[in-house]
Amino acid sequence: MSQPPAIPRTDAALIALRRILRATEHYERDLAQAAKLTPAKLRVLQILAGTETRSAMPTQLSTQMGVSQATVTALVDQLDKLGLTQRQRSSTDRRQLHVILTDAGLEALRNAPDALQQHFVTGFQALQDWEQAMLVASLERVAAMLNAQGIDASPLLTLGDISRPRG
Amino acid sequence: MSQPPAIPRTDAALIALRRILRATEHYERDLAQAAKLTPAKLRVLQILAGTETRSAMPTQLSTQMGVSQATVTALVDQLDKLGLTQRQRSSTDRRQLHVILTDAGLEALRNAPDALQQHFVTGFQALQDWEQAMLVASLERVAAMLNAQGIDASPLLTLGDISRPRG
DNA sequence: CACCGATATTTCGGCAAACGAACCTTGCTC
DNA sequence: GAGCAAGGTTCGTTTGCCGAAATATCGGTG
Numbered sequence: 001m002s003q004p005p006a007i008p009r010t011d012a013a014l015i016a017l018r019r020i021l022r023a024t025e026h027y028e029r030d031l032a033q034a035a036k037l038t039p040a041k042l043r044v045l046q047i048l049a050g051t052e053t054r055s056a057m058p059t060q061l062s063t064q065m066g067v068s069q070a071t072v073t074a075l076v077d078q079l080d081k082l083g084l085t086q087r088q089r090s091s092t093d094r095r096q097l098h099v100i101l102t103d104a105g106l107e108a109l110r111n112a113p114d115a116l117q118q119h120f121v122t123g124f125q126a127l128q129d130w131e132q133a134m135l136v137a138s139l140e141r142v143a144a145m146l147n148a149q150g151i152d153a154s155p156l157l158t159l160g161d162i163s164r165p166r167g
Numbered sequence: 168m169s170q171p172p173a174i175p176r177t178d179a180a181l182i183a184l185r186r187i188l189r190a191t192e193h194y195e196r197d198l199a200q201a202a203k204l205t206p207a208k209l210r211v212l213q214i215l216a217g218t219e220t221r222s223a224m225p226t227q228l229s230t231q232m233g234v235s236q237a238t239v240t241a242l243v244d245q246l247d248k249l250g251l252t253q254r255q256r257s258s259t260d261r262r263q264l265h266v267i268l269t270d271a272g273l274e275a276l277r278n279a280p281d282a283l284q285q286h287f288v289t290g291f292q293a294l295q296d297w298e299q300a301m302l303v304a305s306l307e308r309v310a311a312m313l314n315a316q317g318i319d320a321s322p323l324l325t326l327g328d329i330s331r332p333r334g
Numbered sequence: 335c336a337c338c339g340a341t342a343t344t345t346c347g348g349c350a351a352a353c354g355a356a357c358c359t360t361g362c363t364c
Numbered sequence: 365g366a367g368c369a370a371g372g373t374t375c376g377t378t379t380g381c382c383g384a385a386a387t388a389t390c391g392g393t394g
Contacts, residue, residue: 135305143183
């Protein structure tokens with residue numbers, strides 16, 4: 001417990017952070033393979049699943065994912081081809097497009113439980129209440145620190161619904 | 168204010184985690200651009216810089232980075248071409264190879280301060296002592312949760328030296 | 335209605351990262 | 365020295381991403 005800090009705290013934190021990042025990278029890849037979907041495509045599906053309408057516009061997707069529109073187009077192209085999403089022009093503004101998650105898409109998501117979540121959730125839920133609280137606070141703090149410089153801003157609703165496949 | 172947990176804790180944690188990941192991805196790319204190096208190449212240099220001998224064998228690199236040997240070969244090819252690393256066959260076993268960080272490579276690293284660290288360190292050091300402690304504990308916990316399932320185990324010494332450009 | 339500027343998306347060409355499989359080298363063992 | 369294992373490399377391909385240019389649409393203005 002009270003060890004003299006052999007490793008300065010900053011470094012310890014950084015190392016932990018790195019480890020998290022690396023672990024996640026891998027999970028994402030494994031997961032994607034299991035689901036026969038690539039990470040990026042999976043992310044799209046997850047975002048869509050997280051919306052009320054199960055749909056979103058490309059611009060929205062590109063913002064939330066932090067990639068360019070061109071990239072989104074490419075991804076949606078493929079998801080469409082797989083029948084997991086569907087494009088539909090907006091009736092009010094025909095420039096706009098709705099990318100809609102199909103039933104098949106939702107199904108695919110169900111079969112691809114997020115490995116990251118699996119592990120994390122399991123571990124997390126085993127914690128004491130106060131520990132959970134502390135963890136959340138900490139993570140949010142880190143996120144804030146990193147995010148400080150912009151990048152994001154979008155509320156990122158992605159995960160909420162997915163982790164609860166409420167019938 | 169009896170807020171029914173709008174976002175359950177697990178989700179909150181997950182969201183924060185995701186945000187960290189996304190932020191980091193971006194930082195890595197920006198950073199790489201600033202340094203005229205791509206993220207992957209930079210990672211190689213960092214690992215090398217973190218060793219006693221400033222060198223490592225491809226297998227080692229591939230393990231630590233979690234990529235295949237083929238990938239490492241490609242990366243080292245390019246670093247070699249840039250004069251940032253150098254290949255040298257082992258004298259004891261000529262199958263083996265040492266990938267050595269050149270002075271130029273070290274220099275390149277110095278000019279490429281890790282953006283992730285910059286931000287994080289700054290923020291981190293502004294925290295109260297107890298907050299720092301809490302954060303470290305939390306991060307380590309998360310790392311442990313994610314790492315539980317193997318993936319790595321290698322001690323990941325990479326960062327220690329780099330974050331303190333004490334020269 | 336015809337034209338203009340802004341907005342939303344797609345197309346195109348290109349680069350980096352990564353993989354698996356096939357293939358050399360080298361060392362070790364019998 | 366034949367054969368096998370280990371360490372690397374080569375080759376062909378996939379994925380993810382981008383910027384720039386093209387396309388389509390909307391909302392005015394005259």
